[in-house]
Amino acid sequence: MFEIFQKYISDQITLSEEDYELIKSVCIFKKLRKRQYLLQDGDIWKFNAFVCKGCLRNYRVDENGGEHIMGFSKECWWTGDRESLLTGKPSANNIDALEDSEVILITKPSFEMLCAQLPAFNDLINGILNKSFIASQNRIHSAISxxxxxxxxxxxxxxxxxxxxxxxxxxxxxxxxxxxxxxxxxxxxxxx
Amino acid sequence: MFEIFQKYISDQITLSEEDYELIKSVCIFKKLRKRQYLLQDGDIWKFNAFVCKGCLRNYRVDENGGEHIMGFSKECWWTGDRESLLTGKPSANNIDALEDSEVILITKPSFEMLCAQLPAFNDLINGILNKSFIASQNRIHSAISxxxxxxxxxxxxxxxxxxxxxxxxxxxxxxxxxxxxxxxxxxxxxxx
DNA sequence: TAAAAACCTTGATATAGATCAAGTTGCTTT
DNA sequence: AAAGCAACTTGATCTATATCAAGGTTTTTA
Missing domain, CATH: 1.10.10 (Arc Repressor Mutant, subunit A)
Incomplete structure (x- = not known):
């Protein structure tokens, strides 16, 4: 499971063996069966999650019980709830598996440690945040136009x-x- | 004009006099009359822009000439086109002033220099990117629900x-x- | 300060997409 | 392999919002 994450990283930046050991040491490996929740609304989300295998969805439920899908995450995509992670407040989102899936969880403190210790990793993550933001903008454009x-x-x-x-x-x-x-x-x- | 930017920063982080001098040395000050463009689609956007005064809009034009507003930016908000800045490709967006306005422009290399030299500034910017991303997610939710x-x-x-x-x-x-x-x-x- | 633009409202009508309902097909689960 | 459930399609009808059009108001500009 870690090899997938490692390949994802090494395709984009160069790190030493020890760096990967450091990363691996903070990874929490989790397998999800189809339909299993990774996050339920009301819970506080504490991680960054990397999908190694499978596919998840992230959605919100409105007052009438309607589900509105915020996004899908398949292999080599990130998922989670940035808002809950950042604010420490209960999440409004649900994340569950659409297929049997495997994800790697990294807690916020561990993640920050990695970013601080490994500048290249930090840049990588920053690039992803930037790209996600751009993708969001384009989705807004499509939604309103x-x-x-x-x-x-x-x-x-x-x-x-x-x-x-x-x-x-x-x-x-x-x-x-x-x-x-x-x-x-x-x-x-x-x-x- | 710089004082507004300085206050914005000092309200959030602590920097020395020299740090502010460094920041100031890379700031490009620009006044815009109402209706004046800051960016026109087709142009390549090269800056990060901080609004000191006034209010701007960021919009895209569709094939029928319809305008779709991506966002407004008033005092102490940032604006620009992250996608064009990141990719170096021509922008699909227009930015113009809704009121007489004052903005500070910082080129990408200067901005990166600031982030590298001033870790607190880097954190500040990172926080903003995070918050913008969260705001985008919430806007998507409202648009689809x-x-x-x-x-x-x-x-x-x-x-x-x-x-x-x-x-x-x-x-x-x-x-x-x-x-x-x-x-x-x-x-x-x-x-x- | 008068003329011209831009902006907002209101009414009449049209329509894209929602809702409701039923039938079919195709997965799961036992 | 049968039963049960989830997913997709299709048709009929409804409705929220768009479109078209006109008049009134405010803001800009000459």
């Missing part, structure tokens, strides 16, 4: 693999449309 | 001052609804 069809096309464009990997009604939820609408949009898109 | 009325209420909640400071049709654009709908929503909200 696009039609249902444009939203779906841009999803396929950006996440071609997820398009077939996660249930359609979850993609609909991610896009902020109903499953019925997505089904009809797909029929249209298939025609052209 | 809320009705027009809920969107407007949450805007008033989050930005009570902007509610009266920027034109209504721009708030509508920010929320992803039409100006007419916003006008009607406001009438409803006023009743209750």
């Amino acid at each position: 696009f039609t249902a069809e444009q939203k779906y096309r841009s999803f396929m464009d950006k996440y071609p693999d997820l398009t077939h990997r996660v249930p359609q009604h979850m993609i609909a939820s991610f896009l902020g449309i109903t499953p019925e609408t997505l089904s009809r949009v797909r029929k249209e898109v298939a025609k052209k | 809320f009705t027009a009325e809920q969107k407007y209420r949450s805007f008033m909640d989050k930005y009570p001052d902007l509610t009266h400071r920027v034109p209504q049709h721009m708030i509508a654009s920010f929320l992803g609804i039409t100006p007419e709908t916003l006008s009607r929503v406001r009438k409803e909200v006023a009743k209750k």
Whole structure:
């Protein structure tokens, strides 16, 4: 399980054997069965989580029980709840596994230690935060500007693999449309 | 103009006189008249921009000429286009002044120098990036989950001052609804 | 200070997408 | 392998919001 994380890191920066030992020493390995929660709303989230295998979703539940998917995380993506982690307040999010999955958890203090000890690791993480922010901006743009069809096309464009990997009604939820609408949009898109 | 930036910093971290001199030495001071562009799409954005005075908007234009407002930035907020800055590619965004404004620009190399030389400054900036990311997540949630009325209420909640400071049709654009709908929503909200 | 723009509101109408409902297919679980 | 559940589709209808249009108000500019 650690090898995947190690490869992910070594593909981007150069670290010594000892550096990897240090990282490994603070990793918490966790296997999740399909449908198992990694985080439930109301809990306080304490980690940074790296997905080695499988796929998770991060969602919020509204007052009517409606689920709204904030994001998916597959292998080599990060997940968690930055807001709860930063503020120490209970999370409004739920994270659960869409498939049997394997994740690595690193507590906030350990993570900060790594960033302090390993400048290259710190840069790597910073780059990811930057990229996530940019992705969020683009998602906001699509949410406030696009039609249902444009939203779906841009999803396929950006996440071609997820398009077939996660249930359609979850993609609909991610896009902020109903499953019925997505089904009809797909029929249209298939025609052209 | 620099005093505002200095106060903003000193309210959050402690720096020496020399540190401020260093910061000041890389600041580019710029005054903008109402409607003046700070960035036009197609240009490559090279700075981090801190708003000392006034208010700007950041927006994208779609193929039909429709404007979609990504964000507002008033005094003591940051603005710019992180994506263009990071990738070096032409920006898809426009930034212009809604009021006569004053901004401080810091080029990317200078900014990185400051972050490297002044760890506290680096932490400060990191905190801002984190908070912006969290704000983006919350905006995504509202965009995919809320009705027009809920969107407007949450805007008033989050930005009570902007509610009266920027034109209504721009708030509508920010929320992803039409100006007419916003006008009607406001009438409803006023009743209750 | 008058003319021109920009802005906001209100009404009438249109429509994209939501909701409700039923049937089908395809996974899980025992 | 059957039963039960979850996922997808399709049709009918409804509704929140968009679009189109016009008038009134405020702000800008000459």
